[in-house]
Amino acid sequence: EVQLVESGGDLIQPGGSLRLSCAASGFTFSNFEMNWVRQAPGKGLEWISYISSSGGITHYAGSVRGRFTISRDNDKNSLFLQMNSLRAEDTAIYYCATGGGSGGSCQDRWGQGTLVTVSS
């Protein structure tokens, strides 16, 4: 069974940094693209970052480009999101999700999410 478990969410002050992790199991992690998608309280979904299966290609939404960095460790079946210069508008549930399956790059498996709150 595919499992994605996010961790690292916390209450953090504006301007601070946080590193999220996503532990994957139940599938061959190194074969799949990965994504981070977030959802502000009571709002819709916002895709924020993509990383290829090898880690060699990354993409970012404009709202986080230059502040967030996606990475992965295929030996440890783990995905990461380094978030710097955090703002109040980054407050959200952050989901990791797989891609690159039968449906191409859409996100076909999701974790339960981890909550990041940016507030003083």
Add this chain to the structure above:
Amino acid sequence: DFVMTQSPDSLAVSLGERATINCKSSQSVLYSSNNKNYLAWYQQKPGQPPKLLIYWASTRESGVPDRFSGSGSGTDFTLTINSLQAEDVAVYYCQQYYSTLYTFGQGTKLEIK
């Protein structure tokens, strides 16, 4: 950038009736070389992560009931839920994955009338 616009923002449908949700993309998501529409539909129930329902605009994900269907091509797409069940109450999102900057629609909240 691709802008995805869903309509309506919310709708209420009686049990057993049909629900129709529309999604319009600001640019075509049809890739001519493989004739595939890079459009997905997701369902999100309260307190849960999203769940993929439909990809390539019309292909049901494994395990998704056949009362869910997707249609459309290019810039205009529709998610149809036939014979609405109580468990279908959720917010539904379309998403384009044609561009490397994937974008979601704003969501459509489906309720029971």
